[in-house]
Amino acid sequence: MNSDFTLAIHSITYLALQxxxxxxSDAISESAGVHPVRIRKVLSLLKxxxxxxxKEGTGGGFIFARDLSExxxxxxxxxxxxxALQPKCPDSNEACVVGANMQRVLxxxxxxxxxxxxxxxxxxxxxxxxxxxxxxN
Amino acid sequence: MNSDFTLAIHSITYLALQxxxxxxSDAISESAGVHPVRIRKVLSLLKxxxxxxxKEGTGGGFIFARDLSExxxxxxxxxxxxxALQPKCPDSNEACVVGANMQRVLxxxxxxxxxxxxxxxxxxxxxxxxxxxxxxN
DNA sequence: TGTACTGTAATGCTAATCGTTACAGATTAG
DNA sequence: CTAATCTGTAACGATTAGCATTACAGTACA
Numbered sequence: 001m002n003s004d005f006t007l008a009i010h011s012i013t014y015l016a017l018q019x020x021x022x023x024x025s026d027a028i029s030e031s032a033g034v035h036p037v038r039i040r041k042v043l044s045l046l047k048x049x050x051x052x053x054x055k056e057g058t059g060g061g062f063i064f065a066r067d068l069s070e071x072x073x074x075x076x077x078x079x080x081x082x083x084a085l086q087p088k089c090p091d092s093n094e095a096c097v098v099g100a101n102m103q104r105v106l107x108x109x110x111x112x113x114x115x116x117x118x119x120x121x122x123x124x125x126x127x128x129x130x131x132x133x134x135x136x137n
Numbered sequence: 138m139n140s141d142f143t144l145a146i147h148s149i150t151y152l153a154l155q156x157x158x159x160x161x162s163d164a165i166s167e168s169a170g171v172h173p174v175r176i177r178k179v180l181s182l183l184k185x186x187x188x189x190x191x192k193e194g195t196g197g198g199f200i201f202a203r204d205l206s207e208x209x210x211x212x213x214x215x216x217x218x219x220x221a222l223q224p225k226c227p228d229s230n231e232a233c234v235v236g237a238n239m240q241r242v243l244x245x246x247x248x249x250x251x252x253x254x255x256x257x258x259x260x261x262x263x264x265x266x267x268x269x270x271x272x273x274n
Numbered sequence: 275t276g277t278a279c280t281g282t283a284a285t286g287c288t289a290a291t292c293g294t295t296a297c298a299g300a301t302t303a304g
Numbered sequence: 305c306t307a308a309t310c311t312g313t314a315a316c317g318a319t320t321a322g323c324a325t326t327a328c329a330g331t332a333c334a
Binding site for chain 1: 308309312313
């Protein structure tokens with residue numbers, strides 16, 4: 001799994017703490033420790049799905065566009081990383097019982113795993129994340 | 138996630154269908170479509186944990202060493218891929234509330250996710266996999 | 275003693291990831 | 305109107321992870 005998922009969580013959490021004004025990709029990138037272009041790339045996905053809004057030009061930037069307890073981590077996972085759990089099996093040997101059927105079996109199992117993961121991630125809303133950020137260790 | 142997990146499943150399933158004799162890394166690699174050295178590398182992990190036995194020299198190879206319904210996919214995951222879900226966060230900005238706390242929050246969430254995944258994988262024993270291999274689509 | 279294996283280190287290739295540059299388009303301030 | 309400040313995206317390069325491959329030592333057997 002690449003880091004788009006965690007980067008998206010980081011960015012949108014940042015926005016969740018700046019609900020009253022727009023944040024630039026520069027500001028977010030400084031918080032997340034990555035390049036502003038990556039932030040813009042990830043946030044363009046979130047925008048496409050209506051979780052945030054953006055504005056170009058002076059005074060522009062990104063701003064959260066939903067209710068905090070309405071967005072959960074599964075929403076974000078689906079946008080940034082759906083299918084990431086799926087293993088990339090090399091073409092195995094069709095002449096072997098195992099080789100011929102393993103891929104099908106594994107795909108089903110991993111699809112189930114991702115679905116299962118979804119049930120877990122659904123329980124974390126952005127509001128939960130914000131609370132956790134402020135909670136002492 | 139790299140493919141060690143699926144390769145391990147493939148290999149050990151192969152062995153599960155050859156319980157009466159040893160299989161060479163060459164034979165398994167032909168079924169899985171990867172290089173024999175990778176098979177030996179993955180299987181050396183499974184051996185270290187007692188799931189299989191191996192023998193060097195002529196007539197040697199690998200053989201399954203447990204009961205089919207006693208080994209499940211979570212066992213194999215732990216050996217080959219534990220921690221693979223964990224995101225590699227870049228060092229974020231300690232001067233920012235989000236940057237300073239996000240890593241801790243994410244690590245906890247992903248630890249929970251892996252634990253949750255474990256509950257799912259525990260339900261698949263090697264016997265289940267063998268049955269699925271033989272089951273028609 | 276030669277042959278057939280495992281075990282493992284080392285090397286190199288390839289693809290994914292990510293940083294960086296570049297620049298077009300939008301918006302606002304002056 | 306023009307310069308400054310943003311987003312949006314494509315393109316290029318560097319770094320890294322994954323994997324194949326080679327090489328060879330160690331073990332068992334015929």
